[in-house]
Amino acid sequence: MALVSYDDAEAAAFAAARELPPASLDRWRHAVQQHLRPRATTSLLDLGCGTGAWARAFTGWFGIQVVGVEPASAMRAYAEHRPLLAGDAGALPLRDSSVDAAWLSTMLHHVPDLDAAAHELRRVLRPGAPVLIRSPFPGRHQRIGLFHWFPEAIRVLETYPDLARVRAAFAAAGFPVSSVEAVAQTTAASLADFAQRLDRRAHTPLRLISDDAYEAGMARLRAAAPHTPGPVVDHLDLLVLR
């Protein structure tokens, strides 16, 4: 059971509010490329691929073969990427040693059994293949705008598995080496654009704060937007495990 549900309304909100144009993800392209070393024959599992935005970006950037796996039928309905399989982290619908890398973007906090997921990833990945995790981690929210405008959401983030927990689970499953770096993305062209596009249903930390806390954050955001120039740039972590 995910931390929150992904039904039709949430899937529609996610597709509208969270998908970023590939041009705003240039730093991610570069960071992933360093670890993936993609070739035409490289196969990558996009686990919890949601509406398929990253699968589409990786296919376009690197020309690799991406297989999406996603448990929520409503999210799959918005994904045009193929192949796209129903399945979840606890029981991957893939053969042993069949993929060259795995990509897990903002999904790890939904996985109920992290240790089982790490073992499943060990099973399907070839020896030496990396697991690339894009996520906010507890204690590392300072350069993510959402947590500035909605500080109550930090308490939600603190319930996510932290870096030490994730590293320990993956080390025990056979991924002993890890590195972490913060990677920038342009989340919105301006704070006004950010405020206008923001949809609570598309962000787990906002779904799990009170209505009052959410309204107060939106009021702060709307008041600041006209006086805050420049794009909204967020830094999420890229954790790489081998």
Ligand SMILES: C[S@@+](CC[C@H](N)C(=O)[O-])C[C@H]1O[C@@H](n2cnc3c(N)ncnc32)[C@H](O)[C@@H]1O
């Ligand atoms: C915040 S969305 C991220 C979607 C996509 N990875 C992205 O970054 O655009 C989280 C996704 O994780 C999926 N998910 C939840 N529990 C999962 C599990 N146990 N195994 C795999 N995916 C899961 C959800 O259905 C949802 O599509």
